[in-house]
Amino acid sequence: xxxKEGCDLSFRRGESECKLVHVTDALATMEQIVSHSGPxxxxxxxxxxxxxxxxxxxxxxxxxxxxxxxxxxxxxxxNVLWKGLVLEAAGASNGSEENKDIDGNIGLEKxxxxxxxxxxxxxxxxxxxxxxMANDERLEVMMLPIRDGLTMIRKR
Amino acid sequence: MSVGIRCVKVGAYLxxxxxxxxxxxxxxxxxxxxxxxxxxxxKEESLFKGTNYVFDxxxxxxxxxxxxxxxxxxxxxxNLISNCKNTNCHxxxxxxxxxxxxxxxxxxxxxxxxxxxMEKSKSQGIAPFSSATVNDNYKEADVPNLSNVxxxxxxxxxxxxxxxDEIQKNTEHFFPTGAHMVSGSTQGQFLKTLASxxxxxxxxxxxxFSGYATTCFWSGINEREEGGFVLSLERDxxxxxxxxxxxxxxxxxxxxxxxxTEARKLRESDxxxxxxxxxxxxWLESVNHIHLTI
Numbered sequence: 001x002x003x004k005e006g007c008d009l010s011f012r013r014g015e016s017e018c019k020l021v022h023v024t025d026a027l028a029t030m031e032q033i034v035s036h037s038g039p040x041x042x043x044x045x046x047x048x049x050x051x052x053x054x055x056x057x058x059x060x061x062x063x064x065x066x067x068x069x070x071x072x073x074x075x076x077x078x079n080v081l082w083k084g085l086v087l088e089a090a091g092a093s094n095g096s097e098e099n100k101d102i103d104g105n106i107g108l109e110k111x112x113x114x115x116x117x118x119x120x121x122x123x124x125x126x127x128x129x130x131x132x133m134a135n136d137e138r139l140e141v142m143m144l145p146i147r148d149g150l151t152m153i154r155k156r
Numbered sequence: 157m158s159v160g161i162r163c164v165k166v167g168a169y170l171x172x173x174x175x176x177x178x179x180x181x182x183x184x185x186x187x188x189x190x191x192x193x194x195x196x197x198x199k200e201e202s203l204f205k206g207t208n209y210v211f212d213x214x215x216x217x218x219x220x221x222x223x224x225x226x227x228x229x230x231x232x233x234x235n236l237i238s239n240c241k242n243t244n245c246h247x248x249x250x251x252x253x254x255x256x257x258x259x260x261x262x263x264x265x266x267x268x269x270x271x272x273x274m275e276k277s278k279s280q281g282i283a284p285f286s287s288a289t290v291n292d293n294y295k296e297a298d299v300p301n302l303s304n305v306x307x308x309x310x311x312x313x314x315x316x317x318x319x320x321d322e323i324q325k326n327t328e329h330f331f332p333t334g335a336h337m338v339s340g341s342t343q344g345q346f347l348k349t350l351a352s353x354x355x356x357x358x359x360x361x362x363x364x365f366s367g368y369a370t371t372c373f374w375s376g377i378n379e380r381e382e383g384g385f386v387l388s389l390e391r392d393x394x395x396x397x398x399x400x401x402x403x404x405x406x407x408x409x410x411x412x413x414x415x416x417t418e419a420r421k422l423r424e425s426d427x428x429x430x431x432x433x434x435x436x437x438x439w440l441e442s443v444n445h446i447h448l449t450i
Contacts, residue, residue: 001404003397006264011407015383016357018374018403022396024245024263026362026389028270035273038265043387047354050347050373052337053363053391061362068360074350078339078369147306147343
């Protein structure tokens with residue numbers, strides 16, 4: 001197996017093929033497929049696109065995916081609940097203070113919050129992404145609270 | 157290019173590993189040497205040839221005019237160093253002036269296309285979606301406590317393929333901070349089922365990581381009479397190292413006990429996706445090369 005920068009590995013099993021590609025920017029590769037250029041110009045459309053990449057660019061991945069999907073195809077986005085932290089993110093953006101729990105565990109939670117500032121920041125990004133999906137009239141969105149949250153998106 | 161910033165390490169390597177005794181370091185480093193040779197105009201001919209890599213906007217400073225690098229695009233000799241203009245790639249590279257123009261300062265067709273598309277959407281005033289621009293790789297502290305309901309659901313579902321369990325364990329072993337990122341058994345089965353129900357079995361995965369979800373999709377399309385195709389894209393070369401090995405096992409043995417046994421051996425072998433990665437390995441080789449040609 002020749003694993004190096006930019007490698008393109010192909011594996012077969014029965015009638016199926018699995019291709020693993022090292023990319024510098026997945027979005028660039030996706031846009032290349034959209035414009036029917038580059039090494040994978042003829043692979044679209046896809047039945048299913050699974051997005052488990054850089055959480056800060058999810059909107060762009062979804063936008064590119066919409067052009068790569070067959071009619072009736074599905075986009076699935078992973079980690080949309082961000083370990084449940086999206087709840088706090090939603091609370092913060094609504095200005096509510098739901099997080100003060102009755103057991104008086106606020107201090108402990110604050111500690112936790114400080115430790116995971118980065119996680120909270122990403123939870124905020126994830127929450128805004130979820131909002132954008134739900135408000136996009138082009139899309140039919142179904143969020144499944146399994147594991148870390150999966151959102152299934154279909155073009156209307 | 158300079159190995160100046162690593163010279164302490166190289167020095168130690170030469171004396172401790174290669175048993176050199178007469179090793180010394182250049183006072184003030186290459187920067188001071190450059191000043192002496194070029195700025196103070198001494199008559200000495202520079203022993204340093206080519207361009208010195210520097211950590212500021214200049215990227216490289218030409219100490220002599222020798223063109224010692226090879227253009228990443230066309231292979232012609234050049235001394236120009238730059239970063240790929242696709243900001244999300246930003247790869248450091250040696251590229252000649254001609255190719256820099258032709259590729260708009262990017263490293264590949266894909267990155268060029270990306271830059272062109274960015275410009276297009278800007279000029280048309282379309283900003284379809286713009287995500288926040290946090291670029292760090294995310295690192296998570298702790299795996300969350302799975303709720304009992306999840307455990308219950310997993311317990312009363314069919315168990316996943318043996319290979320998947322080993323992929324999960326390999327992920328925990330080789331990427332301890334990212335171990336929670338694998339899909340897990342219940343979700344994995346769900347993804348597999350979805351893949352098996354698709355119209356043509358064509359799947360794109362953005363972010364392979366250790367190959368857990370990919371293997372689920374692949375198993376799913378294998379249940380279709382006509383088979384299918386999974387294209388999986390990954391940015392981290394270390395993840396490609398690990399996932400590639402998992403896929404090879406899937407190819408050779410499918411996802412059963414036999415491939416699981418082989419997958420377990422990865423943890424017991426001296427395989428390590430972190431060591432021997434291009435930068436570190438090539439660098440050591442170049443050090444050995446210096447020692448051989450002096």
